[in-house]
Amino acid sequence: xxxxxxxxxxxxxxxxxxxxxxxxxxxxxxxxxxxxxxxxxxxxxxxxxxxxxxxxxxxxxxxxxxxxxxxxxxxxxxxxxxxxxxxxxxxxxxxxxxxxxxxxxxxxxxxxxxxxxxxxxxxxxxxxxxxxxxxxxxxxxxxxxxxxxxxxxxxxxxxxxxxxxxxxxxxxxxxxxxxxxxxxxxxxxxxxxxxxxxxxxxxxxxxxxxxxxxxxxxxxxxxxxxxxxxxxxxxxxxxxxxxxxxxxxxxxxxxxxxxxxxxxxxxxxxxxxxxxxxxxxxxxxxxxx
Amino acid sequence: xxxxxxxxxxxxxxxxxxxxxxxxxxxxxxxxxxxxxxxxxxxxxxxxxxxxxxxxxxxxxxxxxxxxxxxxxxxxxxxxxxxxxxxxxxxxxxxxxxxxxxxxxxxxxxxxxxxxxxxxxxxxxxxxxxxxxxxxxxxxxxxxxxxxxxxxxxxxxxxxxxxxxxxxxxxxxxxxxxxxxxxxxxxxxxxxxxxxxxxxxxxxxxxxxxxxxxxxxxxxxxxxxxxxxxxxxxxxxxxxxxxxxxxxxxxxxxxxxxxxxxxxxxxxxxxxxxxxxxxxxxxxxxxxxxxxxxxxxxxxxxxxxxx
Numbered sequence: 001x002x003x004x005x006x007x008x009x010x011x012x013x014x015x016x017x018x019x020x021x022x023x024x025x026x027x028x029x030x031x032x033x034x035x036x037x038x039x040x041x042x043x044x045x046x047x048x049x050x051x052x053x054x055x056x057x058x059x060x061x062x063x064x065x066x067x068x069x070x071x072x073x074x075x076x077x078x079x080x081x082x083x084x085x086x087x088x089x090x091x092x093x094x095x096x097x098x099x100x101x102x103x104x105x106x107x108x109x110x111x112x113x114x115x116x117x118x119x120x121x122x123x124x125x126x127x128x129x130x131x132x133x134x135x136x137x138x139x140x141x142x143x144x145x146x147x148x149x150x151x152x153x154x155x156x157x158x159x160x161x162x163x164x165x166x167x168x169x170x171x172x173x174x175x176x177x178x179x180x181x182x183x184x185x186x187x188x189x190x191x192x193x194x195x196x197x198x199x200x201x202x203x204x205x206x207x208x209x210x211x212x213x214x215x216x217x218x219x220x221x222x223x224x225x226x227x228x229x230x231x232x233x234x235x236x237x238x239x240x241x242x243x244x245x246x247x248x249x250x251x252x253x254x255x256x257x258x259x260x261x262x263x264x265x266x267x268x269x270x271x272x273x274x275x276x277x278x279x280x281x282x283x284x285x286x287x288x289x
Numbered sequence: 290x291x292x293x294x295x296x297x298x299x300x301x302x303x304x305x306x307x308x309x310x311x312x313x314x315x316x317x318x319x320x321x322x323x324x325x326x327x328x329x330x331x332x333x334x335x336x337x338x339x340x341x342x343x344x345x346x347x348x349x350x351x352x353x354x355x356x357x358x359x360x361x362x363x364x365x366x367x368x369x370x371x372x373x374x375x376x377x378x379x380x381x382x383x384x385x386x387x388x389x390x391x392x393x394x395x396x397x398x399x400x401x402x403x404x405x406x407x408x409x410x411x412x413x414x415x416x417x418x419x420x421x422x423x424x425x426x427x428x429x430x431x432x433x434x435x436x437x438x439x440x441x442x443x444x445x446x447x448x449x450x451x452x453x454x455x456x457x458x459x460x461x462x463x464x465x466x467x468x469x470x471x472x473x474x475x476x477x478x479x480x481x482x483x484x485x486x487x488x489x490x491x492x493x494x495x496x497x498x499x500x501x502x503x504x505x506x507x508x509x510x511x512x513x514x515x516x517x518x519x520x521x522x523x524x525x526x527x528x529x530x531x532x533x534x535x536x537x538x539x540x541x542x543x544x545x546x547x548x549x550x551x552x553x554x555x556x557x558x559x560x561x562x563x564x565x566x567x568x569x570x571x572x573x574x575x576x577x578x579x580x581x582x583x584x585x586x587x588x589x590x591x592x593x594x595x596x
Contacts, residue, residue, distance in 0.1 A: 126570075133572075176567050
């Protein structure tokens with residue numbers, strides 16, 4: 001008796017879940033047209049369909065007592081449906097390639113979609129984690145994979161190689177470190193000396209100088225590109241060399257005579273595996289080794 | 290029960306299969322239309338001239354092909370050349386493209402067309418003129434709006450009806466300061482009267498009139514962090530700063546005022562986050578309402594950009 005009741009409860013629950021996903025999809029189709037939003041990853045549409053149908057199949061199994069023949073028919077339909085969905089999932093991703101990455105604190109989703117036919121690459125801004133709207137078209141055609149690294153909870157550096165064999169970096173930013181200022185230049189608020197292991201960054205009037213293993217390289221202001229209010233990319237010969245990002249603990253001083261608090265991160269533009277380097281403010285004796 | 294579940298499953302299966310195919314067909318191309326509205330157009334069906342139309346959605350077409358400005362009142366069948374050079378149209382402090390006319394620097398309707406530009410070789414002392422026609426380009430009149438005028442940056446001409454129009458210009462910019470001026474006409478552009486100067490030297494962002502007496506000027510506010518909107522209710526004789534009551538949680542978020550518009554029995558205003566805003570993706574704007582014709586504004590709600 002108890003077993004039957006449990007079966008019934010699970011059956012109805014499965015049906016509710018299935019209906020929930022079904023209406024989610026219908027709602028999505030309506031909203032996406034009206035508000036020009038898409039799923040952060042187009043493949044989510046097919047995945048939700050599969051989940052919806054699996055729960056529906058489960059509900060039918062538990063709520064009615066199907067004969068063996070009926071079970072076989074149901075399983076075959078489920079199989080065909082899933083194969084069809086997987087085919088469309090894989091095939092659509094070969095035409096518009098989706099790349100998504102979730103921030104370490106699960107609050108933001110970086111979404112980049114690449115049209116493999118015409119080379120258009122667009123960065124999408126997420127809404128409510130699963131929806132997204134195009135924010136910016138990247139000015140480069142991408143060759144190969146994108147390398148994504150979250151430099152802070154709200155800063156993601158995207159490194160890629162372009163069709164003309166240069167390395168470029170794009171930075172998606174989702175936050176703000178201001179304190180009483182409406183807008184600030186990243187280059188200005190990191191004024192001074194910053195140190196990390198075997199590396200030093202000095203921000204002066206001419207630009208930013210990075211000294212790596214004793215080799216000094218100056219990036220003048222016109223070689224520096226700002227993203228949002230959290231990061232800059234240092235370029236040389238039309239190629240990205242470093243990204244500098246303000247860490248979560250960085251506080252933009254309300255008065256520039258006050259000591260700078262927090263860290264910044266330096267991240268090299270390379271397609272090889274590399275770790276971001278955290279730099280300490282050189283003016284603070286407690287932090288400098 | 291059994292039949293109900295079978296029917297329900299059948300509907301879900303069929304609907305999901307159909308929408309999947311529909312979705313699959315549609316996601317083959319990325320829809321980036323919300324980012325950059327294309328300005329391309331089909332060539333017009335014309336026997337006389339085939340010109341590239343820049344504004345196919347407007348009632349009066351214009352074209353900048355062959356280094357001249359042509360306009361058409363009959364969907365591109367016949368074209369009239371406007372007696373102005375492209376160098377003049379893009380003169381002043383302007384670094385944008387020359388594929389389309391500078392936004393708001395022209396006015397195109399069937400009864401009145403006008404183009405606002407600075408004339409003269411010496412950028413420091415140009416003459417701001419409005420070239421206009423009230424007979425579909427048969428004859429052209431040129432009226433001087435201001436002279437001498439150095440390096441015109443912001444420019445806007447608009448007419449609210451056949452007689453009343455306004456021109457807002459700024460120029461002589463040094464770093465982030467410049468002079469701005471507002472002119473009104475009550476005779477279809479034949480003569481222009483300068484209104485009382487605001488005395489504000491910040492960079493102008495936009496301006497306009499909602500009726501013949503009520504007008505607004507908004508300034509770039511990237512450094513101050515709060516919207517700056519000025520209002521006149523006596524056709525520019527006096528200007529005062531409008532008071533925006535911004536809820537504390539939106540302080541330094543909604544910073545750049547747009548242009549007020551008439552909405553039922555009140556005025557409404559959208560305030561955006563400026564070019565570097567990050568709140569809710571950076572595109573959400575704050576909607577403000579004024580019940581006293583633009584003097585004080587109360588926050589109403591957040592607005593998605595395409596609402």
